[in-house]
Amino acid sequence: MSATAPAPSTTTMTYREAVRLALREELLRDEDVFLMGEEIGVFEGSYKVTAGLFREFGPIRVRETPISEEGFVGAGIGAAMMGLRPVVEIMTLNFILVAMDQVVNHAAKIRYMFGGEVGCPLVIRTPNGGGSQLTAQHSQSFEVFFAHTPGMKVVAPSTPADAHGLMKAAIRDDDPILVVENLQSYKVRGEVPDDPDRVVEIGRAAVTREGSDITLVAHSFAATRALRVAERLKRDHGVDAEVVDLRSLRPLDTETVAKSIQKTNRALCVDEGWATYGVSAEIASRIQRACFDDLDAPIERVGLAEVPMPYAKQLERAAIVNDDKIMAAALSVLDLGPDVFSY
Amino acid sequence: MVLIRLFEEEVERQYKRARIGGYCHLASGQEGATVGAVHSMRDEDLLFSSYRTHGLALAKGVDPDEVMGELFGREGGSAHGRGGSMHLLDYSKGYLGGWGIVAGQLPLAAGAALEISYKDKRAAVMCEMGDAATNMGAWHEALNLAAIWDLPLVTVVFNNKYGMGTSVEKASGEPDLYKRAAAFRMHGERVDGQDVEAVLEASERLLEMAREERKPSVLEIITYRYRGHSVADAGTAYRTQEEMEEWKKRDPIVLFRERLVEEGRATAADLDAIDKRVEERVVQSVEAAEASPEPPVSSLAQHLYGDPESAEQFSRMGPGSPFGERELVLEGLGR
Ligand SMILES: Cc1ncc(C[n+]2csc(CCOP(=O)(O)OP(=O)(O)O)c2C)c(N)n1
Ligand SMILES: [Mg+2]
Numbered sequence: 001m002s003a004t005a006p007a008p009s010t011t012t013m014t015y016r017e018a019v020r021l022a023l024r025e026e027l028l029r030d031e032d033v034f035l036m037g038e039e040i041g042v043f044e045g046s047y048k049v050t051a052g053l054f055r056e057f058g059p060i061r062v063r064e065t066p067i068s069e070e071g072f073v074g075a076g077i078g079a080a081m082m083g084l085r086p087v088v089e090i091m092t093l094n095f096i097l098v099a100m101d102q103v104v105n106h107a108a109k110i111r112y113m114f115g116g117e118v119g120c121p122l123v124i125r126t127p128n129g130g131g132s133q134l135t136a137q138h139s140q141s142f143e144v145f146f147a148h149t150p151g152m153k154v155v156a157p158s159t160p161a162d163a164h165g166l167m168k169a170a171i172r173d174d175d176p177i178l179v180v181e182n183l184q185s186y187k188v189r190g191e192v193p194d195d196p197d198r199v200v201e202i203g204r205a206a207v208t209r210e211g212s213d214i215t216l217v218a219h220s221f222a223a224t225r226a227l228r229v230a231e232r233l234k235r236d237h238g239v240d241a242e243v244v245d246l247r248s249l250r251p252l253d254t255e256t257v258a259k260s261i262q263k264t265n266r267a268l269c270v271d272e273g274w275a276t277y278g279v280s281a282e283i284a285s286r287i288q289r290a291c292f293d294d295l296d297a298p299i300e301r302v303g304l305a306e307v308p309m310p311y312a313k314q315l316e317r318a319a320i321v322n323d324d325k326i327m328a329a330a331l332s333v334l335d336l337g338p339d340v341f342s343y
Numbered sequence: 344m345v346l347i348r349l350f351e352e353e354v355e356r357q358y359k360r361a362r363i364g365g366y367c368h369l370a371s372g373q374e375g376a377t378v379g380a381v382h383s384m385r386d387e388d389l390l391f392s393s394y395r396t397h398g399l400a401l402a403k404g405v406d407p408d409e410v411m412g413e414l415f416g417r418e419g420g421s422a423h424g425r426g427g428s429m430h431l432l433d434y435s436k437g438y439l440g441g442w443g444i445v446a447g448q449l450p451l452a453a454g455a456a457l458e459i460s461y462k463d464k465r466a467a468v469m470c471e472m473g474d475a476a477t478n479m480g481a482w483h484e485a486l487n488l489a490a491i492w493d494l495p496l497v498t499v500v501f502n503n504k505y506g507m508g509t510s511v512e513k514a515s516g517e518p519d520l521y522k523r524a525a526a527f528r529m530h531g532e533r534v535d536g537q538d539v540e541a542v543l544e545a546s547e548r549l550l551e552m553a554r555e556e557r558k559p560s561v562l563e564i565i566t567y568r569y570r571g572h573s574v575a576d577a578g579t580a581y582r583t584q585e586e587m588e589e590w591k592k593r594d595p596i597v598l599f600r601e602r603l604v605e606e607g608r609a610t611a612a613d614l615d616a617i618d619k620r621v622e623e624r625v626v627q628s629v630e631a632a633e634a635s636p637e638p639p640v641s642s643l644a645q646h647l648y649g650d651p652e653s654a655e656q657f658s659r660m661g662p663g664s665p666f667g668e669r670e671l672v673l674e675g676l677g678r
Contacts, residue, residue: 042581043508066478066514067445067506095444098479133365133416135427137443307644311365311427312416318640 008198010191018160018192019049019125019181022167023087025196027057030085033171036063036072037089046091047127047186073099073124077107077176080122085171090126093180094140107176108151122176125167128156129183129221129272131320136308141220141273143180147249147282154249155202156180158223160190162247165200173202182221203251207260211240214334215260217283218270219246222321226270229326237336249279257283258290265296268333272321275303300341302329344374344539344596346621347398350407353625354397354414354428358574363414366443367428368395372569373503375595378402379534379542380499380564383550384469389437389459391452392471394429395501396441399471405433407624408631419635425646445506446472446479449498453485456494460557467495467553469546475506477520486559490527495553497546500563501536507572508581521563529559536566537593540602566595 013021026033039046041054041064054062065072069090076086090096096103103124110120130139147154153175157163163181170177208223209230216226223245230241242260246253261267267287269280280301287299305319331337351371357363370377373395381390381402392399400410405421413420414428421431432440439455442448452470459466476482477500489496500520504511511518524531530552534545542564549560567590571578578587603609 039507039509046507064509064513066509067475068478068480070480071478098444098447098481133427135365135430135443136425137429137447138366305643307647310425310638310643311413311422311430312424312638313364314640315416315424315638315643318643 009194011194012189013160013192014186015160015163015181015188015190016047016049016186018164018190019167020051020053021192022164022171023050024053024056026087026168026171027053027061029196030171032083033085033087034061034063035087035089036065036076038065038067038091040064040089045089047183049181049186050089069095069099070102074102074106076122076124077102077110077120080120080176081110081118083121085121085123087123087125087171090124092138092183093126093128093143094138096124096126100145103146103152103176103178104149108149110151111175112151119174120176121174123167123170123179124177125179125181127181127183127186129185130304130309131184131316133311133313133316134309135311139309141271141304143178143220143249144273144277144279146178147252147279151176152250153177153202154180155247156182156220156249157200157247158182158185158188158220158245159208160188161192162200162206162245164192165198166202166247169199169202172199177202180220184221185224188224200247203248203253205247205253205256206245207242207256208245209241209243211242211264213239213241213264214266214268214330215242215244215257215264216268216270216326216330217244217246217257217280219249219279220272222270222272225321225323225326229323229330232323232327233330237331239330239334239336241330246279246283252282252286254286254290257287261287261291262294265294266333267291267295267299268326268330269299269301270321270326271301271303273304274306275301276306278303297333297335298341300329300333302326344378344599345618346407346624347374347377347401348596349621349625350401350410350628351397353629354411355574357414357629363428364416365427365429366394367414367574368572369570369574370395370398370568372590372594373501373536373566374398375539375599376501376536376542376564376566379536379539380469380471380546380562383543383547384437385466386437387464387466388550388554389439389452389455389466389468390471391439391448391455391468392441393445393448393473393476394441394443395473396429396431400431400433400438400441403433403438404436405431405438407628409433411628411632412635415632415635416637417632417635418638419631423646424638446476446481448472449476449481449485450488452498453488453494453496456489456496456559457492459495460492465554467497467550469497469499469550471499471501473506474500474502474504474511474520475509475514476500477523478514483526486524486527486529486561489559490529493557494559495557496559497549497553498559498561499546500561501566502563503566503568505568505572505581507576510581521561524561529561531561531563533563533565536564537595537598539595539599
């Protein structure tokens with residue numbers, strides 16, 4: 001290109017505002033899009049994501065539900081089979097379990113089980129996350145349950161721009177998709193392109209920081225943490241870490257991850273959920289296949305301690321993934337710190 | 344009732360001082376419902392509840408020191424600092440827990456009632472739940488099981504008008520919640536929760552019916568929470584100031600106090616003396632909580648499994664958590 005194209009105009013906003021903007025734009029764009037969930041209307045959403053939308057679009061497009069997750073998720077599926085595009089909010093990821101059967105046994109099965117005769121363009125959006133002493137039943141990040149399920153798609157953006165672009169892509173997508181937001185990410189600020197037609201393609205990871213010494217692979221809020229740790233690694237140890245934000249768990253962009261590790265030769269996977277059988281297990285398995293000859297160290301993982309989340313502050317702090325743990329793990333993979341992995 | 348009121352006021356103060364964290368659901372205004380329902384329970388009767396636990400636990404006889412200790416996240420707490428406000432429990436006192444998933448406790452309560460029936464015990468289960476929990480499938484399934492299996496289960500619906508910011512009228516096809524029992528040919532009735540003695544009479548009768556005749560029932564208690572849904576909710580966005588003031592005129596503690604004095608069952612001096620004692624008890628519970636140790640980080644993986652072998656096996660299953668379960672569990676096992 002001869003002249004550089006003008007940079008697209010952007011607006012700074014929080015992750016929360018970016019989700020809200022995406023919902024608003026899609027409500028305006030397509031009459032078949034409607035929102036459904038507990039407290040999303042008058043109360044404006046438990047985490048205020050839908051603030052203002054009830055006033056603007058009214059009770060049909062922004063439908064308040066009783067506490068009946070199995071019922072209204074199922075109703076979303078049925079409406080989607082008929083061609084509507086429901087965006088169902090689950091107050092937090094934890095409460096989706098009572099609707100698990102509708103999601104896994106119904107939504108995820110429809111297209112295949114009926115030989116492609118009918119689809120289910122449903123979006124379920126919900127925040128995961130822990131770290132505020134919300135305890136065992138309210139602090140979970142088990143989005144991998146859904147990423148495990150053929151027929152589902154799962155995205156988990158970490159930045160406002162991705163939250164906006166992936167939400168829009170999800171709403172326009174023809175299959176059931178879980179959009180995992182995050183309680184801590186809601187206040188993260190960033191630039192969001194103003195173009196209402198921009199979407200972020202589902203199934204593409206992003207290299208959010210380039211580096212040559214180690215690759216940190218993460219999604220959701222862990223990707224934000226990974227960036228912070230990468231800066232610390234640079235500052236304190238002169239290490240250049242590359243960060244790959246998965247953005248999409250299913251489909252999973254193995255190529256971008258593999259390309260990065262072929263360059264850095266070391267990998268650390270970070271997940272706010274339990275590591276065992278988790279996202280990082282999947283990534284590690286794929287990396288060892290794709291990068292077997294490139295690896296200078298075993299692929300390692302950081303995850304939530306394998307316990308239900310405890311209440312007491314210091315126990316919770318010990319259980320959750322934090323920057324210090326990621327830092328120590330990265331140094332271990334880099335052979336720059338104590339080995340924190342061998343048993 | 345006074346203990347619960349003052350205890351929760353202290354809880355709110357301690358929350359503001361950040362000595363209590365997480366979700367914290369207060370129940371000021373609901374003391375008549377709480378005490379009326381639970382006071383008629385016998386020691387062998389079992390109580391399950393939602394996350395709005397403090398008053399119910401105290402009414403079932405859980406030591407205030409252990410309740411406050413749990414809220415402070417201490418070893419001396421009823422769940423040794425693992426559960427927090429929503430997950431109090433005292434197995435020995437027949438309080439089988441506060442549960443955080445709406446209506447999740449209902450099937451469990453039916454199961455506890457099944458044990459009573461199985462072992463032919465003379466006891467009953469009471470399960471507290473909110474009005475909004477009646478819209479969950481779990482409630483309906485639990486009631487149906489109780490009906491077809493003749494389980495000694497009294498389901499107590501604390502109808503405080505709202506589930507978070509959504510009114511009963513908006514959320515329920517049949518807002519007369521007690522009538523829903525009829526779907527299972529089960530006895531249902533409604534009682535004024537600001538009148539503690541009316542609640543007591545009803546709960547005593549229904550527990551007796553469950554215990555002796557194996558007849559399950561639904562008791563809807565009309566009440567009101569003065570505070571927001573949790574300490575994070577001001578509670579003003581979805582209801583009017585007038586409504587709140589109107590309810591405060593029928594405060595269960597004030598009403599009962601007036602009745603006792605009027606009917607000569609107690610003097611104002613007697614009641615003041617109780618208040619004084621209770622105040623001291625609350626202060627003492629804070630002192631006990633402060634004195635209780637914090638659970639050591641090395642105990643993180645303790646209580647995950649019952650048998651030591653499993654605990655040990657899973658402690659070795661710790662991939663990738665650098666200061667996480669691997670080292671901690673080993674320490675917790677005293678190695
Ligand atoms: C399955 C599930 N969905 C949503 C929530 C979030 N939530 C917690 S309490 C609550 C309102 C419950 O209201 P109600 O049953 O009337 O009890 P109250 O809080 O009034 O005592 C909601 C929506 C939850 N804990 N579990
Ligand atoms: Mg209620």
